Amino acid sequence: MLSLRRKTVNAVMLSLTGICTFLAVGTLLFILGYLFIHGGTSLTVNFFTKLPTPVGELGGGMANALLGSAKLLLLASCIGIPIGFLGGVYLAEFGGSSFSYIVRYATDLLNGVPSIVIGIFAYTLIVLPQGHFSTFSGGLALGVMMIPIAIRSSEDFLRAVPVSMREGAMALGASKAKTIFTVVIPAAKAGLITGIMLNIARVAGETAPLIFTAFGNRFWSPGWEQPTASLPVMIWLYATSPYADWKQQAWSAGFVLLMLVLMINVLARMILSKRGQVAR
Amino acid sequence: MAASSTTSFNARPSGRVSAFWRRLRSGDDIAYVITLTCALTILAIAALLVFELYTNSTLPRHKFGWSFLTTSVWDPVADQFGALPFIYGTVVTSALALLMGIPLGVGAAIFLAELAPAKASNGLTFLIELLAAVPSVIFGLLGIFVLVPMLISAEPVIRAVLGWTPLFSGPFYGVSMLSAGVVLAVMIIPFIISISREVILAVPTEQREGALALGATRWETTWNVVLPFAKKGIMGSIFLALARSLGETMAVTMVIGNDPSIHASLFAPGYSIAAIIANEFAEAPGDLYRGALIELGLVLFGLTIIINGLARILVLSTTKKGAS
Numbered sequence A: 001m002l003s004l005r006r007k008t009v010n011a012v013m014l015s016l017t018g019i020c021t022f023l024a025v026g027t028l029l030f031i032l033g034y035l036f037i038h039g040g041t042s043l044t045v046n047f048f049t050k051l052p053t054p055v056g057e058l059g060g061g062m063a064n065a066l067l068g069s070a071k072l073l074l075l076a077s078c079i080g081i082p083i084g085f086l087g088g089v090y091l092a093e094f095g096g097s098s099f100s101y102i103v104r105y106a107t108d109l110l111n112g113v114p115s116i117v118i119g120i121f122a123y124t125l126i127v128l129p130q131g132h133f134s135t136f137s138g139g140l141a142l143g144v145m146m147i148p149i150a151i152r153s154s155e156d157f158l159r160a161v162p163v164s165m166r167e168g169a170m171a172l173g174a175s176k177a178k179t180i181f182t183v184v185i186p187a188a189k190a191g192l193i194t195g196i197m198l199n200i201a202r203v204a205g206e207t208a209p210l211i212f213t214a215f216g217n218r219f220w221s222p223g224w225e226q227p228t229a230s231l232p233v234m235i236w237l238y239a240t241s242p243y244a245d246w247k248q249q250a251w252s253a254g255f256v257l258l259m260l261v262l263m264i265n266v267l268a269r270m271i272l273s274k275r276g277q278v279a280r
Numbered sequence B: 001m002a003a004s005s006t007t008s009f010n011a012r013p014s015g016r017v018s019a020f021w022r023r024l025r026s027g028d029d030i031a032y033v034i035t036l037t038c039a040l041t042i043l044a045i046a047a048l049l050v051f052e053l054y055t056n057s058t059l060p061r062h063k064f065g066w067s068f069l070t071t072s073v074w075d076p077v078a079d080q081f082g083a084l085p086f087i088y089g090t091v092v093t094s095a096l097a098l099l100m101g102i103p104l105g106v107g108a109a110i111f112l113a114e115l116a117p118a119k120a121s122n123g124l125t126f127l128i129e130l131l132a133a134v135p136s137v138i139f140g141l142l143g144i145f146v147l148v149p150m151l152i153s154a155e156p157v158i159r160a161v162l163g164w165t166p167l168f169s170g171p172f173y174g175v176s177m178l179s180a181g182v183v184l185a186v187m188i189i190p191f192i193i194s195i196s197r198e199v200i201l202a203v204p205t206e207q208r209e210g211a212l213a214l215g216a217t218r219w220e221t222t223w224n225v226v227l228p229f230a231k232k233g234i235m236g237s238i239f240l241a242l243a244r245s246l247g248e249t250m251a252v253t254m255v256i257g258n259d260p261s262i263h264a265s266l267f268a269p270g271y272s273i274a275a276i277i278a279n280e281f282a283e284a285p286g287d288l289y290r291g292a293l294i295e296l297g298l299v300l301f302g303l304t305i306i307i308n309g310l311a312r313i314l315v316l317s318t319t320k321k322g323a324s
Helices: A004-040 A045-049 A063-094 A098-112 A115-130 A135-159 A163-171 A176-187 A189-204 A231-239 A244-274 B015-025 B028-056 B058-064 B084-115 B118-133 B136-162 B177-201 B205-213 B218-247 B250-255 B273-280 B287-323
Strands: none
Touching (some): A004 A244, A004 B084, A004 B177, A004 B218, A045 A244, A063 A135, A063 A176, A063 A189, A063 A231, A063 B028, A098 A135, A115 B028, A115 B273, A135 A189, A163 A176, A176 B028, A189 B118, A231 B136, A244 B136, B028 B287, B084 B177, B084 B273, B084 B287, B118 B177, B136 B250, B177 B218, B205 B218, B218 B273
């Protein structure tokens, strides 16, 4: 028979692990709920259409920051996704030597670099020689952050395509390149798209690499050579400001950013689970 | 794609050139060269990153040498730069985060892997992975406006229980190393949970069956059999979480108080490496000042590289063992 002590220890410890789970999930629900109440309710049309107003003048918005974030993400995707994706194709389809081991190692290394250090990198590479902050340098910083994530996810999803499909295509006389681009990549499509979406969602919330590259701007930022406002940096500036109106707007911006990031995440996982013969 | 762009090529030069063109026509070599170039780009970026950090911090490295890491005066006006307060703040807040994050994270991972039914486990893990996707600036926002007021109202309780230690003495203004530690703990818990859960799930079922058949309770099985088996992988997840919390910028910057001095009390404000770079880099005038901040970046880079490396070795060694 089990002693009472052992039974109690069993019950107590197991319920403690349940409480841990409850706390972790509860935190997420709390964050969502709090942002809904504080940010969602104060969201106005002005937020999406107006420029920031000077201190003391109510009714400003963050239209320029929304556009700025979109431009930064577009540029980052144009840099990060092609390089990362094709690098992943190399590792999955052509690699296998000690060279691809080195590439994987460098990828892991870059993936672990804190985002603020990537910001310094983009600063010394672009901002310092040019002498001014710019949208381009911010997009580059985010793009560099996307590359290692894109490589790893595309390599994983391409590897999950069964070898028999490649062999089938090659037996029909297709060249290796034709096999990759017309058989393997289409087969891994759902996973690849999921990877790209999660990647964009991850850098969309990045603040640290933008502070001294894209910097910030209270007005529209035409072209790629001027500093630009972005949603995450605006949240930081407004949340740490002493003005009540700005703090309120930080909540609205936080709500918009979080909804954006979580929606992309949920959508991406839905695509994967629908088409999902490929495991993560 | 690459193949179709060259299939219309019909020239027939002689000898080696012809063989080269024929191979190109199939597109294989083009695809190889293009993808190889992209893979090489990664190596180039990694090398360039180290090079840029190193060369741009030459000035303070020559001026201060190793004393940069061991002195604690940070005075841009007098051109005196010591990194110790920032290293201290970074290490203390991360240690605090681990102290709170490890029991909670591993506990939840045990529940999700061992107890919860598969469907519930997958659903809850999905929610927890969403928590990992929340941008750090959002954690900072909630830190300033929710956590700090909460800690201020909880202060008398903390003081009554733990006030006898020097760790919880002195005045408390809300923004402090304690607040930063709590925010970091919340941020790293999802990482610990999702990796530890996978590692625990990779423990062979026979191990559990054996222990249960010998009459062990569920908890004894988990504690004495499953956890030792998954130990290395869980350690790996903790190292990954540590690397993340060392480099975490925004959330810490917003709640740590930004005070470049060393206090024993967790109630006191502090500063972290990432936070001072975020706050001062954009406005740093002068090459020495900027160089000192870049050298801080180099220190942070080195720290996270070492810890990430350890983490990967640990995680890989367990998941391989579990799979075999």
